Amino acid sequence: MILSVPTEFSFVENMKYLSRAANECMHQIIDDALIKLIPVGTESFIVEIRQGTEEQTLQIRILCGSKEPSSDDQLDITRYVTDMFDVNRNLQPFYTMAAGDPLLNPVVTSFYGLRTIGIPDLFEALCWGIIGQQINLPFAYTLKRRFVECYGQSMRWDGDTYWKFPEPERIAALQVADLLPLQMTTKKSEYLIGVAKLMAEGSLTKQRLLDLQDCKAAEKQLIAIRGIGPWTANYVLMRCLRYTSAFPIQDVGLHNAIQHVLGLDKKPTIERIKELSASWAGWEAYATFYLWRCLY
């Protein structure tokens, strides 16, 4: 399949983001292409996404699957890729705003065409947020890998293993003691199992959060969940529910990035960040994602 992308879309910049962690277990990058297991309903397909031969296109190729892909499966895979790369977002208003912003101007210039890469699966987005709380990123990737390789399912293709993120039902059935050997803390284990139970029983669904059509309302529902605070809620609102106004303002990486770009001798306060971000209204998630990008 061929997918057209806007002029404000850089496959190279998006791939640089996806290449940031050597220990990432949810995809591989081989020969300038992204290769990833994509779940469609109860089936799974290993899909290759690469730069198309025509300008401003992506080429999507199904490498193998749990069955022969139907035309509906192909459509769902295209939808997944479109969501993941935020292809349908019009970034012109963001770039217009950023051009006059001393903090954003340098990063949008350096990383022009970068999209907020999504985590379409709500359970994965929530777990990744919880796993990443208050630990360094390399260790977070290690924990995620252990979790996925212990409780997820995999498909092999061309000598490599591709993982499907664990199902909430599987995690909901665990005890805290099951996760401690992975070096999850007791609290992380409780949070992961708790969220899994909410999703397994159907009281927490991506569709229900999307139906709210209101970032603040969705944030309120997420924060009500034990283990989900303001940072994790906004991280999920940004990476999964795709609200461009989501803003994990407490994020220490964001603080470091702002300090770095402005050359401050110490980290900015939350109050200072509120001042600096006043003109970002509606685009806080993109501003954050671009600022994060300058950290690696």
Added chain:
DNA sequence: CTCCAGGTTGCGT
């Protein structure tokens, strides 16, 4: 050894 890391909870003012 110390300090920090993509925070959150729960309890105390």
Added chain:
DNA sequence: ACGCAACATGGA
């Protein structure tokens, strides 16, 4: 509403 210890462990 706001402050703060506790949580726990890898990496620099």
